[in-house]
Amino acid sequence: TGKCYHTFRGHSAEIVCLSFSPQSTLLATGSMDTTAKLWDLEKGEEVATLSGHSAEIITLSFNTTGDRMITGSFDHTVAVWDVGTGRLLHTLIGHRGEISSAQFNWDCSLIVTGSMDKTCMLWHAVTGTHIATLAGHSKEVLDVCFDYAGQRIATASADGSARVYNAETKQCIAKLEGHEDEISKVS
Secondary structure (H helix, E strand, O other), X not given: OOOOOOOOOOOOOOEEEEEEOOOOOEEEEEEOOOEEEXXXXXXXXXXXXXXXXXXXXXXXXXXXOOOEEEEEEOOOEEEEEEOOOOOEEEEEEOOOOOEEEEEEOOOOOEEEEEEOOOOEEEEEOOOOOEEEEEOOOOXXXXXXXXXXXXXXEEEEEOOOEEEXXXXXXXXXXXXXEOOOOOOOOOO
């Protein structure tokens, strides 16, 4: 119908990223104001403000059950949040550059992060423990994702290549080359 149901206002700077919860009851927004907000889609109201980053939030993602969310920031960290309470559960520290992307795997056990530091990191979603660093790109990693089974990780880079890693062995199993410029998204 094209009908606008709600207009959400509350960030003090531009909104850079957003995502629906898996149940489509919440909308998450990430902003240059260093916060993320959760919005109730039925009521049109803010549910929570997630504060903890010291720089803009550039990416965010819900897990498949909708009870956890991650935010990635230019402060080089990824935060893991409890959606129900808005509480910060873990801060994933290890990247030496801005975070470009972050995602949970399908069963919510792992988190993958990509960074301007040319690496991709794998984390235990429940404990926030660093598992592995996946290297190989010569320029920034601009996007990362898991396959639906959670067995493979794909990375897209400013070096014009994409790579596929085995999530269990952490080995690169494919180097996808052929683009003439950066690859900004992979799915």
